[in-house]
Amino acid sequence: MVLSIYDTFSRTPSEITSHSGMVTMYCCGPTVYRDAHVGNLRTFLLSDLIARTIKLSGLSVEMIQNITDVGHMSDDFQEDKMLEQSKREKIDPFEIARKYEERFHQDLANLNIIPAQKYPRASESIQLMHKMISALIDKGAAYVGDDRCVYFDAQSFAGYGQISGNRLDALKPGHRYEYVEDGAKKFHADWALWKAAGNRKEMIWDSPWGPGFPGWHIECSAMSLEFLHGHVNVHVGGIDLRFPHHENERAQSNSITGVESVDLWVHGEHLLFEGRKMSKSAGNVVLLDDVIAKGFDPLALRLCFLENRYRSQMDLSWQSISAAHETIKRWRNKVATWGDASAITTDSTILTFLENDLDTPRVITYLRSIEKDSNISNAQKLNAFNFADQVLGLDLTRAPEERELSAELKELLHQRDAARTAKNWERSDELRSILESAGLEISDSSSGQSWSWR
Numbered sequence: 001m002v003l004s005i006y007d008t009f010s011r012t013p014s015e016i017t018s019h020s021g022m023v024t025m026y027c028c029g030p031t032v033y034r035d036a037h038v039g040n041l042r043t044f045l046l047s048d049l050i051a052r053t054i055k056l057s058g059l060s061v062e063m064i065q066n067i068t069d070v071g072h073m074s075d076d077f078q079e080d081k082m083l084e085q086s087k088r089e090k091i092d093p094f095e096i097a098r099k100y101e102e103r104f105h106q107d108l109a110n111l112n113i114i115p116a117q118k119y120p121r122a123s124e125s126i127q128l129m130h131k132m133i134s135a136l137i138d139k140g141a142a143y144v145g146d147d148r149c150v151y152f153d154a155q156s157f158a159g160y161g162q163i164s165g166n167r168l169d170a171l172k173p174g175h176r177y178e179y180v181e182d183g184a185k186k187f188h189a190d191w192a193l194w195k196a197a198g199n200r201k202e203m204i205w206d207s208p209w210g211p212g213f214p215g216w217h218i219e220c221s222a223m224s225l226e227f228l229h230g231h232v233n234v235h236v237g238g239i240d241l242r243f244p245h246h247e248n249e250r251a252q253s254n255s256i257t258g259v260e261s262v263d264l265w266v267h268g269e270h271l272l273f274e275g276r277k278m279s280k281s282a283g284n285v286v287l288l289d290d291v292i293a294k295g296f297d298p299l300a301l302r303l304c305f306l307e308n309r310y311r312s313q314m315d316l317s318w319q320s321i322s323a324a325h326e327t328i329k330r331w332r333n334k335v336a337t338w339g340d341a342s343a344i345t346t347d348s349t350i351l352t353f354l355e356n357d358l359d360t361p362r363v364i365t366y367l368r369s370i371e372k373d374s375n376i377s378n379a380q381k382l383n384a385f386n387f388a389d390q391v392l393g394l395d396l397t398r399a400p401e402e403r404e405l406s407a408e409l410k411e412l413l414h415q416r417d418a419a420r421t422a423k424n425w426e427r428s429d430e431l432r433s434i435l436e437s438a439g440l441e442i443s444d445s446s447s448g449q450s451w452s453w454r
C-alpha cells in the first residue's frame with residue numbers, strides 16, 4: 001500500500017506514486033514578515049506528516065519549502081507585507097526577513113518537523129522568475145502592459161479554475177481579486193507576474209521589463225519546477241491558498257511544461273483558537289513560543305493537531321494543549337517502563353490508518369486503547385507506540401523529564417510558603433498563579449505546599 005490522500009483538484013483521495021521511488025513535494029512556505037502562528041504551523045506540520053508516511057510506506061521524499069520574502073501584498077494590495085512590517089519595526093526589510101525566517105526554523109525544530117531539503121528564498125530566485133516570465137511571454141500566455149507590468153493572460157489557460165471551482169466567466173469584475181492591478185490588464189482576472197517599481201525604492205530588481213518586483217504566485221511556480229526537476233508529485237498548502245494562489249500557480253506551471261505539473265494538490269483546513277479565527281484585531285494570535293512560555297511541551301501542540309484530521313477545521317484551546325501535554329508525559333513514562341526497544345516491526349493497523357488519508361485521530365484512539373489493554377504484552381505495546389511515533393513524531397522514547405528548578409522558581413516557592421505561614425492568602429494565590437504559568441503544579445495540604453512539573 002501507499003498513502004492515499006485527498007486531492008483538491010480531482011476531489012477524490014488519490015494514491016501518491018512515483019516511478020522513480022522518489023516523491024517530490026512542495027509546500028508553500030511562510031511569508032516572513034512576522035512569526036508563524038500556530039495555524040500556520042498546522043499547515044507546515046501537514047507536509048511533515050505526509051513525508052513521514054510516504055517514507056514509512058517505503059518511498060523516499062524530496063521536499064522543498066519556499067521562503068516568501070518579497071511580493072506577497074497586504075490584503076488591500078497596496079503594499080508588500082515585508083515593506084509594511086519594515087516601516088513598522090523601522091528595520092531593513094531583508095533584516096526583518098532573516099529574523100522571522102530564523103524563528104520559523106526554530107518553530108519547525110520545536111515541533112519535530114523534519115527539515116525540507118531546501119528552503120529557497122523568493123528574493124534569491126528572481127532570475128528564475130525572469131526566465132519563466134520570458135518563457136510565458138514567448139508562449140503567448142503573458143503580456144507586457146502599458147504600465148510596464150507583466151500580466152498572465154488568464155484566458156490563455158483553458159483549465160483555469162479547476163482546482164477551486166472558480167470559473168473565469170464567474171469571476172466578475174469587482175470580486176475581491178487583485179483588482180488594484182487593474183491599470184493595464186486586458187482582462188479582469190489577469191494577474192501580475194512582474195510589477196513595475198513605480199515609487200517603490202526597496203526590494204526592487206532590474207528586469208527585461210524595467211525595475212520592479214515579482215508577483216507572489218510566480219515565485220512558487222519558478223521554485224517548485226526548478227528545484228523539483230520540473231514536476232511536483234504532491235503540493236501542500238493551507239485551504240486559503242486554493243484560490244487564487246494555487247489556481248494561478250497551476251496556470252503558470254502548466255503553461256510552461258505543457259502538461260499537468262502537479263499530481264496532487266493537498267490542502268489543510270484552518271485552525272481556530274477558542275472558537276475564533278486568529279487575528280491581530282481579535283487579539284487571539286497564539287505562537288509556539290506562547291505555548292512553551294506556559295510550560296507546555298511544544299510537542300503537546302503537535303499531539304493536538306494529530307488528534308484532528310488535517311481536512312477538518314479544528315478548534316484549539318489552552319485546555320486541549322494542557323491535556324495533550326499530560327498525555328505525552330504519561331506515554332513517555334509508560335514507554336520507559338515497557339522495556340527496551342528492539343527493532344521496530346510494522347504495525348499494519350497503524351499503517352493502514354495513516355495510509356488512508358492520514359487518519360491520525362484513529363491512530364491516537366488506537367494507541368489509547370492499546371495502552372489500557374491488559375491482554376496486550378508490554379513488548380507489543382512498545383512496538384505499536386514506537387512504530388506510530390515514526391510519523392507522530394512525539395518523541396515518545398525520550399526519558400521522562402527530570403527538570404531542575406531554577407533559583408527564581410525556588411525563591412517564589414519559598415515566598416509562597418512564607419505567605420501561607422503569615423496567612424496572606426491573597427499573596428499566596430498570586431504566587432500560585434505565577435508558578436503555574438511557569439509550568440508547576442502546586443498542591444497544598446496540612447503538611448505544607450508541594451509541587452511537581454505539570
Ligand code: AMP
Pocket residue numbers: 028029030031032038039040041042043068236237238239240241268269270271272278
Ligand atoms: P503565510 O505565512 O500567511 O503565507 O501562510 C503560511 C501558510 O499557513 C499557508 O499555507 C496558509 O494557507 C496557512 N495558514 C494561514 N492561516 C492558517 C490557519 N488559521 N490555519 C491553518 N493554516 C493557516
Ligand code: ZN
Pocket residue numbers: 027028029220245
Ligand atoms: Zn505558494
